[in-house]
Amino acid sequence: MNHAPIDQTGAWQRLMEHAEEMRTTHLRELFLDQARGHAFTQQAAGLTLDLSKQRWSDTTLALLLDLAREAGVPEGIQALLAGERVNVSEDRPALHTALRLPAEASLVVDGEDVVPGVHATLDRMATMVARLHARQWRGATGRPIHDVVNLGVGGSDLGPLMVTHALADYRPADAHHVEVHFASTMDGSQLADYLNRFNPETTLFVISSKSFTTIDTLSNARTARDWLLARLVNDGIQGVDEEMVMRQHFVGVSAKPEKMSEWGIAEANQLLFWEWVGGRYSLWGAIGLPIALVIGMANFRELLAGAHAMDEHFAKAPLGDNLPVLLALAGIWNVNFLDIRAHSILPYDGRLEHFAAYLEQLEMESNGKSATHDGRQVSYSTCPVLWGQLGPNAQHAFYQLLHQGTQPVVCDFIAPLTRYDDVEDAATRKHLMAQHRLTLANCFAQSRLLMLGDDAIDEPGERPGHKRYRGNQPSTTLLLDRLTPATLGALIALYEHKVFVQAAIWGINPFDQWGVELGKQIAGETERILADHHGHENMDASTRALLEAVWHAERGE
Numbered sequence: 001m002n003h004a005p006i007d008q009t010g011a012w013q014r015l016m017e018h019a020e021e022m023r024t025t026h027l028r029e030l031f032l033d034q035a036r037g038h039a040f041t042q043q044a045a046g047l048t049l050d051l052s053k054q055r056w057s058d059t060t061l062a063l064l065l066d067l068a069r070e071a072g073v074p075e076g077i078q079a080l081l082a083g084e085r086v087n088v089s090e091d092r093p094a095l096h097t098a099l100r101l102p103a104e105a106s107l108v109v110d111g112e113d114v115v116p117g118v119h120a121t122l123d124r125m126a127t128m129v130a131r132l133h134a135r136q137w138r139g140a141t142g143r144p145i146h147d148v149v150n151l152g153v154g155g156s157d158l159g160p161l162m163v164t165h166a167l168a169d170y171r172p173a174d175a176h177h178v179e180v181h182f183a184s185t186m187d188g189s190q191l192a193d194y195l196n197r198f199n200p201e202t203t204l205f206v207i208s209s210k211s212f213t214t215i216d217t218l219s220n221a222r223t224a225r226d227w228l229l230a231r232l233v234n235d236g237i238q239g240v241d242e243e244m245v246m247r248q249h250f251v252g253v254s255a256k257p258e259k260m261s262e263w264g265i266a267e268a269n270q271l272l273f274w275e276w277v278g279g280r281y282s283l284w285g286a287i288g289l290p291i292a293l294v295i296g297m298a299n300f301r302e303l304l305a306g307a308h309a310m311d312e313h314f315a316k317a318p319l320g321d322n323l324p325v326l327l328a329l330a331g332i333w334n335v336n337f338l339d340i341r342a343h344s345i346l347p348y349d350g351r352l353e354h355f356a357a358y359l360e361q362l363e364m365e366s367n368g369k370s371a372t373h374d375g376r377q378v379s380y381s382t383c384p385v386l387w388g389q390l391g392p393n394a395q396h397a398f399y400q401l402l403h404q405g406t407q408p409v410v411c412d413f414i415a416p417l418t419r420y421d422d423v424e425d426a427a428t429r430k431h432l433m434a435q436h437r438l439t440l441a442n443c444f445a446q447s448r449l450l451m452l453g454d455d456a457i458d459e460p461g462e463r464p465g466h467k468r469y470r471g472n473q474p475s476t477t478l479l480l481d482r483l484t485p486a487t488l489g490a491l492i493a494l495y496e497h498k499v500f501v502q503a504a505i506w507g508i509n510p511f512d513q514w515g516v517e518l519g520k521q522i523a524g525e526t527e528r529i530l531a532d533h534h535g536h537e538n539m540d541a542s543t544r545a546l547l548e549a550v551w552h553a554e555r556g557e
C-alpha cells in the first residue's frame with residue numbers, strides 16, 4: 001500500500017483541476033448523453049449498480065482509476081484477501097472474507113489454514129440451531145427454549161439485527177418454535193421490556209461480545225443472570241440450581257474463551273471467533289448465530305455464498321468494472337473533489353429497515369479517521385457523515401432538505417426489482433405487487449427529481465422561489481434482483497469492500513477504532529464519581545453541574 005500523502009500525487013492534482021470544470025456542470029447537462037445510463041451501470045452477484053446519476057464523466061472515472069492505482073488499491077485488495085496484516089495499528093489481518101470461504105478452499109495465515117476452523121464453528125452453530133429448532137434445547141426446568149435474546153452492541157448487534165429483519169421471510173418451518181430478540185442499550189430499557197414479558201424457564205440469552213469486556217453488554221448480561229437466578233433458583237423451583245441455569249440459559253460468542261468461562265458460560269456453550277475478525281465485520285460467523293436461528297443454517301450458508309461471490313468479483317474484476325471499487329471512487333469524488341460530505345442511505349424495502357444503522361457503523365467506525373498508517377494527520381476529508389432511513393418514510397421526513405436545503409447530499413437508493421410474486425393468494429398478491437410498483441416508482445422518481453430539479457417537469461415555466469428545485473444532487477441506485485440471503489450477502493460485502501478501497505486511498509486503517517476507547521475510560525471514571533458522590537471538584541463547570549443534578553434527583557430534591 002502506498003504511504004505517500006495521496007493529495008500530493010499527480011493523480012490527485014489532475015482530479016483537482018478536472019473538478020473545477022465538473023463543479024459547474026449540472027447533472028442535467030451530463031444526461032444529454034443518452035448512453036450515460038448504460039455506460040455507468042455494472043452488474044455482479046445479483047446486484048445492479050447504477051452510478052450514472054453521479055456528477056462525473058468518463059474522464060472523471062479514468063482519473064479516479066488512476067488515483068486508485070497510484071494509491072495501490074489492486075495490491076491492497078490482494079493483501080486483504082491473502083490475510084496480510086492490513087490492520088496495521090493492531091498488527092493483524094482482517095479476514096472477514098475467510099468466514100465465507102467454501103469448505104474446500106484453503107487460506108494459510110501464519111502457517112495455519114484458517115478454513116477448517118471456520119467450518120468447524122459453522123458446524124457447531126448448526127448443531128445449536130438444530131437443537132433449538134427441534135425443541136431439544138431445554139431450560140433448567142425441562143421446558144423447551146422459546147425466546148432467544150441476543151445481548152450485544154455495535155458489531156455484535158447491528159449486523160445480526162439488520163439481517164434477521166431483512167430475511168425474516170426466509171424463516172424455515174422448524175424455526176417457528178423460536179423467537180429471536182435483541183437488547184443492546186446499556187440503560188437496560190430493551191432488556192427490561194423482555195424481562196417483563198418472557199418466561200425465564202423458556203428464555204435463552206446469547207452474550208455476544210468479541211472482547212467480552214464491553215460494559216453495555218456485560219451490564220445487560222448481569223441483569224439477565226440475576227433475573228434467571230432470582231426466578232428459577234431463589235424462588236426455589238425444585239431441582240434447579242445455579243449451575244443448571246448457567247448451562248441451559250446462556251450461550252457466549254466471543255474471541256475470548258477465558259473471559260467467557262470466568263463469567264460462567266459453560267464451555268459447551270461457547271462459540272469462538274478470531275481476533276482477525278473485526279466486530280463490525282463479524283456477522284458471517286459465530287456472531288451470526290441469531291441470524292442462523294431465524295433463517296436456518298442452509299439460508300445462512302447462502303448468505304455466506306452471496307458474500308463470497310462478491311469477494312470473488314472484488315478479487316478478479318478489472319478495476320473499471322469492479323463494483324466495490326466504483327462505489328468507493330464515487331464516494332471519493334464526492335467527498336474530496338465536489339465537497340459533498342453528507343451521505344444518505346435510503347432503502348425502498350421495509351425489510352431493510354436497519355440497513356442504514358448497520359452501514360453507519362460499518363462506514364463511520366471504519367473510516368471516521370484522520371491519522372494515516374504512519375501517524376500523520378490527513379489534510380483532506382475522509383468518511384462523510386452517513387445516515388439514513390427507509391426511503392418512503394424519509395420522503396415524509398427529511399427529503400425536504402435533500403430537495404430544497406442548502407446542503408449537497410449524495411444518496412444511495414436501494415431496492416429489489418422483484419417482490420411479492422410468490423404470495424399465494426392471488427388477490428393479495430395483486431395488491432402487494434402494486435404496492436411494490438408504487439414503491440419503485442417513488443424510488444426512481446426521487447432520484448430523477450434530485451438529479452434534474454425543475455427539469456423533471458414537462459413544462460417548468462416560471463415558478464416562485466419556494467417551488468423551485470435546483471436538482472444536481474447526485475445519487476447511486478442499487479438494485480437487487482430480489483432480496484435473498486445470497487443477494488443480501490453480496491450487498492453487505494459490496495459495502496465492506498467499498499469501505500476498504502476508500503481507506504486504501506485515504507491511507508487510513510479501516511479496521512481499528514481507537515476513537516471510541518477514551519470515551520469508555522472517561523465514562524468509567526465518571527461512573528465511579530457518580531456512585532461515590534465526590535471526585536468531580538476539578539471537573540469543568542458543565543459536567544459538575546450535570547453530576548450535581550443527578551445527586552439532587554437521587555435525594556428527591
Ligand SMILES: O=P(O)(O)OC[C@H]1O[C@](O)(CO)[C@@H](O)[C@@H]1O
Binds near residue numbers: 155208213214279
Ligand atoms: O463485541 P464487543 O467486543 O462487545 O464490541 C462491541 C462494539 O464495541 C466497539 O468496540 C466500539 O466500542 C465496536 O467496534 C464493537 O462492534
